[in-house]
Amino acid sequence: xxxxxxxxxxxxxxxxxxxxxxxxxxxxxxxxxxxxxxxxxxxxxxxxxxxxxxxxxxxxxxxxxxxxxxxxxxxxxxxxxxxxxxxxxxxxxxxxxxxxxxxxxxxxxxxxxxxxxxxxxxxxxxxxxxxxxxxxxxxxxxxxxxxxxxxxxxxxxxxxxxxxxxxxxxxxxxxxxxxxxxxxxxxxxxxxxxxxxxxxxxxxxxxxxxxxxxxxxxxxxxxxxxxxxxxxxxxxxxxxxxxxxxxxxxxxxxxxxxxxxxxxxxxxxxxxxxxxxxxxxxxxxxxxxxxxxxxxxxxxxxxxxxxxxxxxxxxxxxxxxxxxxxxxxxxxxxxxxxxxxxxxxxxxxxxxxxxxxxxxxxxxxxxxxxxxxxxxxxxxxxxxxxxxxxxxxxxxxxxxxxxxxxxxxxxxxxxxxxxxxxxxxxxxxxxxxxxxxxxxxxx
Amino acid sequence: xxxxxxxxxxxxxxxxxxxxxxxxxxxxxxxxxxxxxxxxxxxxxxxxxxxxxxxxxxxxxxxxxxxxxxxxxxxxxxxxxxxxxxxxxxxxxxxxxxxxx
Numbered sequence: 001x002x003x004x005x006x007x008x009x010x011x012x013x014x015x016x017x018x019x020x021x022x023x024x025x026x027x028x029x030x031x032x033x034x035x036x037x038x039x040x041x042x043x044x045x046x047x048x049x050x051x052x053x054x055x056x057x058x059x060x061x062x063x064x065x066x067x068x069x070x071x072x073x074x075x076x077x078x079x080x081x082x083x084x085x086x087x088x089x090x091x092x093x094x095x096x097x098x099x100x101x102x103x104x105x106x107x108x109x110x111x112x113x114x115x116x117x118x119x120x121x122x123x124x125x126x127x128x129x130x131x132x133x134x135x136x137x138x139x140x141x142x143x144x145x146x147x148x149x150x151x152x153x154x155x156x157x158x159x160x161x162x163x164x165x166x167x168x169x170x171x172x173x174x175x176x177x178x179x180x181x182x183x184x185x186x187x188x189x190x191x192x193x194x195x196x197x198x199x200x201x202x203x204x205x206x207x208x209x210x211x212x213x214x215x216x217x218x219x220x221x222x223x224x225x226x227x228x229x230x231x232x233x234x235x236x237x238x239x240x241x242x243x244x245x246x247x248x249x250x251x252x253x254x255x256x257x258x259x260x261x262x263x264x265x266x267x268x269x270x271x272x273x274x275x276x277x278x279x280x281x282x283x284x285x286x287x288x289x290x291x292x293x294x295x296x297x298x299x300x301x302x303x304x305x306x307x308x309x310x311x312x313x314x315x316x317x318x319x320x321x322x323x324x325x326x327x328x329x330x331x332x333x334x335x336x337x338x339x340x341x342x343x344x345x346x347x348x349x350x351x352x353x354x355x356x357x358x359x360x361x362x363x364x365x366x367x368x369x370x371x372x373x374x375x376x377x378x379x380x381x382x383x384x385x386x387x388x389x390x391x392x393x394x395x396x397x398x399x400x401x402x403x404x405x406x407x408x409x410x411x412x413x414x415x416x417x418x419x420x421x422x423x424x425x426x427x428x429x430x431x432x433x434x435x436x437x438x439x440x441x442x443x
Numbered sequence: 444x445x446x447x448x449x450x451x452x453x454x455x456x457x458x459x460x461x462x463x464x465x466x467x468x469x470x471x472x473x474x475x476x477x478x479x480x481x482x483x484x485x486x487x488x489x490x491x492x493x494x495x496x497x498x499x500x501x502x503x504x505x506x507x508x509x510x511x512x513x514x515x516x517x518x519x520x521x522x523x524x525x526x527x528x529x530x531x532x533x534x535x536x537x538x539x540x541x542x543x544x
Contacts (some may be wrong), residue, residue: 067465361488363465
């Protein structure tokens with residue numbers, strides 16, 4: 001593995017960013033454009049950059065992934081280094097980074113599924129949405145999820161865009177996914193799927209669903225799949241927004257396809273049913289009045305399920321010692337300056353989902369990172385000099401120098417994936433095993 | 444299919460859209476901004492960011508607004524790309540109020 005070379009010694013300041021997703025890249029861009037002269041080391045625990053653009057964006061939404069062109073341009077800027085395959089919190093601590101850099105930006109996102117805190121949630125066959133998305137996108141840590149899709153009925157909890165991605169992947173014929181960059185193991189499992197019915201259960205009414213119109217509209221166009229929505233849930237005839245799209249789906253359809261996707265509202269899950277594995281979900285069902293759930297009038301209903309995927313939000317990625325708040329949704333910060341009970345933790349910043357919680361689109365992280373970097377640049381002149389050099393942490397002969405993956409090495413992995421995909425008419429065949437990634441990274 | 448800037452941007456040009464665009468696909472002239480449809484990745488981030496609701500999915504445009512699709516393409520092709528936000532045009536707040544927003 002190549003040692004990390006001497007790093008832009010003519011730049012006055014050195015900043016480490018933890019997490020090479022959108023927030024990390026946009027923070028790097030803002031720092032590298034600044035007149036102060038900043039060199040950036042962008043760390044990721046995986047040998048691969050791009051975070052949720054690679055492991056979150058659905059394989060059948062390739063247009064969104066074109067944002068990678070922008071990230072590649074940022075990676076080519078003077079003063080930029082990628083240090084993949086370095087796990088902050090294990091290989092190096094946040095405290096260590098603060099000793100070697102003028103400032104540290106935490107941008108490692110919100111990878112943990114929000115816990116479905118109801119009886120039975122730990123039964124076999126119950127999965128979190130982030131975990132399921134990581135599985136079909138080939139995230140090395142999610143390969144082992146291996147969901148059992150041999151049953152007939154899937155229940156997806158939630159009406160956000162993650163839920164819609166999961167439902168769409170379950171609903172589409174595997175032929176329609178075969179030429180995407182979906183992970184090979186996922187394509188194989190989906191091709192053998194027995195799922196015929198997908199119930200999408202939201203707590204809210206249709207108008208409060210947090211998905212976007214474009215994603216919802218796609219459900220009218222999935223080959224072989226009939227989409228229906230619970231009738232009687234619409235205030236009047238909604239003219240715009242997601243409610244209008246929901247109301248356009250029929251209440252029932254005589255001409256059923258091979259798959260049926262049904263949207264239902266006012267359903268609060270109260271228990272997962274089953275003995276050794278999930279067999280159903282018990283909901284408190286609120287009648288919907290004027291498009292809103294009517295509280296205090298719930299009745300219990302049980303819905304059959306062979307697999308449950310809970311897309312109910314996510315919590316910040318855990319790093320030891322950070323001040324998590326809001327049910328661990330994000331770290332306490334003031335416009336990006338991380339604060340503990342004593343106030344601002346000097347030289348420590350946050351950007352992206354770990355700063356504001358899991359919300360917004362890819363580009364939201366640009367404005368978010370620019371805000372954080374603005375404060376960082378204002379603080380820079382008054383920040384203490386690091387007590388040790390970046391070279392002593394990452395240079396040849398250090399453990400990071402030996403094991404980290406550079407951007408050039410990632411580009412070798414990238415080429416290997418694209419070559420591997422060409423055999424199957426896929427844009428790439430993702431390598432999903434870290435050892436295999438490192439093997440393909442070269443020197 | 445891309446997103447399209449329409450009427451309400453004229454004489455406002457708040458440019459909050461530019462701050463949240465992941466691919467910097469906005470271009471501007473003296474009166475408004477335009478989206479380069481070949482560069483837009485359909486993330487929809489700008490739709491919510493716009494304080495005057497000027498941006499929409501081209502799918503949603505009523506017939507009398509569809510000319511904006513071609514106009515965005517034509518103008519974006521010849522105008523400079525915006526890399527950051529600008530001050531709104533003078534009178535932007537008044538126009539926003541006049542739009543009932």
